[in-house]
Amino acid sequence: MDLFLRTIKTSWRGFVRNGWLSFMSSFMMMQALLLITVFMSLNVVVSATIQAVNERIDVAVFFKEYIPEGEILGFQEKIRDLEGVKDITFISQEQALENYIAYNQDNKELLDVIGEDSSFLPASLELKVTDPYLIESIVSEVETLDDTDIILETSLKKNQNVIDQLRKVNALVSVANIGLSIIFIIIALLIIFNTIRITIFTRKEEIEIMKLVGATDWYIRWPFIIEGMLYGIAGAVLAFILALVGYWLLSSGVGSNYLLADVTGGASYAIFDIWFVIELFVVQLIIGIIVGGVSSYLSTKRHLSI
Amino acid sequence: MIEIKRITKHYGTAKALDNVSFDIHPGEFVILVGPSGAGKSTLIKLFTCEERPTFGQISIDGKDVHLLKKPYIPYYRRQIGVVYQDFKLLPNKTVYENVAFAMEVSGAPSNVIREKVLKILNLVGLKNKVDSFPPELSGGEAQRVAIARALVFSPRLLIADEPTGNLDPNNAWEITQLLLKINKLGTTVILATHNRDIVDAIHKRVISLKDGKLVSDRRKGKYKE
Numbered sequence: 001m002d003l004f005l006r007t008i009k010t011s012w013r014g015f016v017r018n019g020w021l022s023f024m025s026s027f028m029m030m031q032a033l034l035l036i037t038v039f040m041s042l043n044v045v046v047s048a049t050i051q052a053v054n055e056r057i058d059v060a061v062f063f064k065e066y067i068p069e070g071e072i073l074g075f076q077e078k079i080r081d082l083e084g085v086k087d088i089t090f091i092s093q094e095q096a097l098e099n100y101i102a103y104n105q106d107n108k109e110l111l112d113v114i115g116e117d118s119s120f121l122p123a124s125l126e127l128k129v130t131d132p133y134l135i136e137s138i139v140s141e142v143e144t145l146d147d148t149d150i151i152l153e154t155s156l157k158k159n160q161n162v163i164d165q166l167r168k169v170n171a172l173v174s175v176a177n178i179g180l181s182i183i184f185i186i187i188a189l190l191i192i193f194n195t196i197r198i199t200i201f202t203r204k205e206e207i208e209i210m211k212l213v214g215a216t217d218w219y220i221r222w223p224f225i226i227e228g229m230l231y232g233i234a235g236a237v238l239a240f241i242l243a244l245v246g247y248w249l250l251s252s253g254v255g256s257n258y259l260l261a262d263v264t265g266g267a268s269y270a271i272f273d274i275w276f277v278i279e280l281f282v283v284q285l286i287i288g289i290i291v292g293g294v295s296s297y298l299s300t301k302r303h304l305s306i
Numbered sequence: 307m308i309e310i311k312r313i314t315k316h317y318g319t320a321k322a323l324d325n326v327s328f329d330i331h332p333g334e335f336v337i338l339v340g341p342s343g344a345g346k347s348t349l350i351k352l353f354t355c356e357e358r359p360t361f362g363q364i365s366i367d368g369k370d371v372h373l374l375k376k377p378y379i380p381y382y383r384r385q386i387g388v389v390y391q392d393f394k395l396l397p398n399k400t401v402y403e404n405v406a407f408a409m410e411v412s413g414a415p416s417n418v419i420r421e422k423v424l425k426i427l428n429l430v431g432l433k434n435k436v437d438s439f440p441p442e443l444s445g446g447e448a449q450r451v452a453i454a455r456a457l458v459f460s461p462r463l464l465i466a467d468e469p470t471g472n473l474d475p476n477n478a479w480e481i482t483q484l485l486l487k488i489n490k491l492g493t494t495v496i497l498a499t500h501n502r503d504i505v506d507a508i509h510k511r512v513i514s515l516k517d518g519k520l521v522s523d524r525r526k527g528k529y530k531e
Contacts, residue, residue, distance in 0.1 A: 006410060017398040209394045212354060213455060214384035215411040216377070306356050 011226035021199055022231065028195040029235025029292065030242070032188035033284045037243045039184040040280055046177045050170055057132040057166055059139055060091075060155040062122040067150045069123070075150065076125055079142050084134035089126045096121040122152055132167060189291060196228055196295035204303040217304050221297065228296030232288025240281045247277070307331060308463065308494070313362035315348050315518075322348040324518040325362070330496070332462070335489045337505055338498040339529055340515035346498040349515070350467045353496075354388055355379050366463070384412055387456025387493075391468035393448040395440040395455075401427065402436040405455045412459070426454045430484060446477030453484060457493075464488060465496045470504065478504065505529040 015022045063072055069092060076088050091099070097114070100121060104110055114120075127142075129135055139156045156163075200207075210220045308330040315323040323345045330336055338346045351357040352364055355371060363370045366385075374382055395404050402423060409419045427433055430450040440448055449469055456464055466485060470478035482497075482504050489495045499505060505512060505528065512527030513520065 002415060003413060006416075014398065205394075206396050206398070209396055210407070210411070211380070212356075212383065212388060212394065213408040213411065214380045214382075214459075215407075216380045219380075219411050 007222045007226065011223040011230065014223055014227050015230045018199075018203070021202065022227070022234075025195050025199050025231040026234035026238065029192055029231050029288055030238040032191040033235050033239035033288055034242060035184050035188045035191075036284060036287060037239060037246075037280060039181050040283065043177060043181065044276060046173055050173060053166055053170055054132055055128065057135065057163055058126055058128045059135055059159070060124045060126050061139075061142060062124045062152045062154065063150050064152045065119065065122065067123070071148075071150060072123055072125065075146070078145055079125075079127075082138055082141055084129050084131055084138050085127055086130045087128040089128075091124045091126060093119065093121055093123045096124065132163065132170070135163060188287075192232075192288075192291045193295045193298070196231065196292065197299040199231075200224060200296065200299040200303070207300060207303040208306055211304065211306050220304065221300050224300045225293045225296045228292035228294075229289045230292070232290075232292030233285065235292075236281065236284040236288040239284055243280060244277070307367060309363075309365045310349075311363050311365070313349070313352065313364060314360050315345075315352065315357065316360045321518045323352075323359075323515075326515070326518070326520045327362075328513060328520065328523055330494060332494055333489070333492055335486070335495045335508075335510040336497070337508075337510055337512045337527075338496060338515060339500070339505060339512055340521075342500075343517075344515040345518040346515060347467060348518075350388070350465055350496075350498060353386065353465055354383060380411070384408075384459050385461055385463070387453075387459065387461040387464040389449065389452045389456050389464070389466040389469045391471040393440070393445075393452045393472075395448060395451055397440050400437050400439055401432060401443070401451050404440070404451055405458055408455045408458045422458060423454075426457055427451075429457075430454045444477070445473045446480060449473065449477070449481050450484065453481070453488070457488065461493065463494045463496070465498075467498050468500065469497070470499060470501055475503070482508065502529040 069090075073090060076090060079085065080088060101111060101114070127138065129138060135156065139154050142154070143151065207220055207224075310326060310328050310330075313323055313326045314321070326345070326349070338349065340346055348357065352359055353371075355374065358372050363372060365371065371382060396407065399407060405423045405427060406419050409422065424433070424436070427436060430453055432447060432450055432454065435443065435447060435451075440451070443451065449472075453464075453466075453469075464485070469485070470481050473481060478501060485495055485497060486508065509526045511523070511525050512529070514522045
């Protein structure tokens with residue numbers, strides 16, 4: 001216990017007395033952690049975008065004219081439990097007409113021609129899927145289940161091209177996201193490791209002296225490791241404050257909401273909520289502490305050889 | 307009893323020490339002299355286990371110090387006190403903390419450390435400087451802190467490597483007096499030095515090294531290149 005308190009005290013003194021060095025190390029740590037913040041935020045935006053795009057990939061099953069609503073609803077029950085089906089919405093002929101009118105509000109002439117006659121628009125079931133790659137198999141299963149031959153057609157044929165495009169975009173964005181994440185994390189780790197290595201290099205004489213007066217390796221190492229962790233904690237706190245300021249500017253800045261809304265396809269939920277902020281801080285703190293400690297451990301190692 | 311037997315150290319093809327042998331009895335005061343590159347510092351590094359001999363051995367009480375396994379070296383180093391020309395004080399620790407550090411590494415309790423450190427700082431005449439940092443000290447004061455640190459374990463052997471090299475004659479003389487006093491209290495002292503005046507004045511055993519070889523070993527000797 002005495003030893004533990006002594007180590008903590010020594011670490012804290014080292015942190016305070018090497019004030020400028022500690023400040024610079026914490027500052028570099030902050031930069032590295034901000035990189036991670038940017039990456040995590042980017043990740044959130046990208047996931048929201050992918051999710052929004054996936055939500056747009058759906059398929060409509062149109063039914064022949066004069067098929068009674070009850071029969072369609074019965075069919076809906078049959079296909080509800082198919083694998084990959086997230087949600088089914090029944091659109092009656094009247095509903096379809098309403099949507100159509102709403103969509104073509106500005107085209108008075110067209111609306112005049114249509115009038116109140118809903119019979120020319122087919123009733124449909126709109127299927128949302130959990131995974132856009134399942135669409136083809138879902139549609140073929142739906143068609144197999146249609147033993148009374150009530151389906152007129154599906155939107156798959158018409159939209160195949162669009163769906164393929166969306167899939168490509170999704171894949172590209174995912175790959176780019178993973179690539180960027182890896183690059184960001186490597187850069188961040190290198191910055192932290194190098195900073196601590198230099199910090200400890202400037203104090204290598206101290207380590208040598210400690211060895212010469214008979215300190216064991218671990219006795220020397222622990223205060224340095226804890227100091228490294230302190231850089232991590234200080235850096236995480238600084239990065240967190242800056243990130244908060246950044247988000248505040250982003251969310252209160254004119255037009256930026258539109259930007260985000262645009263990117264995420266108008267997702268109606270807040271993508272940067274309080275939990276994300278807390279998660280961010282915890283992640284930064286953990287990364288800061290672990291990487292700070294491990295970097296110190298590795299950096300002291302080479303000076304302990306005498 | 308310290309025995310140096312046929313100690314040889316090569317750095318590549320250069321021979322820093324070549325077949326050097328001598329004994330040191332407990333309580334002796336031994337001066338190592340010789341020009342730069344004679345092998346004095348190498349010999350001291352062999353004593354502190356910073357280096358390993360190419361051949362030969364240094365034994366203290368019959369035990370070859372270079373047979374010690376790495377984890378035991380710190381414990382061995384606590385038994386010998388070493389004082390260097392450049393003091394080797396920890397710049398971010400106060401005088402008190404520098405001396406206390408040497409005891410802390412052994413896990414001694416804080417109250418024991420406090421009592422002993424203050425006593426030793428008193429012995430070297432630095433009681434009023436306990437809270438100063440090394441950069442605030444004069445060379446003579448810094449060297450006295452280093453000596454205090456070397457003494458805090460009550461070592462049986464104190465090695466001083468050019469302790470007066472960076473000091474003016476007055477301070478050099480005071481440090482030498484301090485080493486003599488420590489020797490009188492029973493500690494074996496090995497003093498490596500260039501300082502002819504000091505060697506000639508104190509009439510102790512003088513071992514001369516040149517080009518890594520022992521050239522003379524005289525009781526109550528004088529400085530001789």
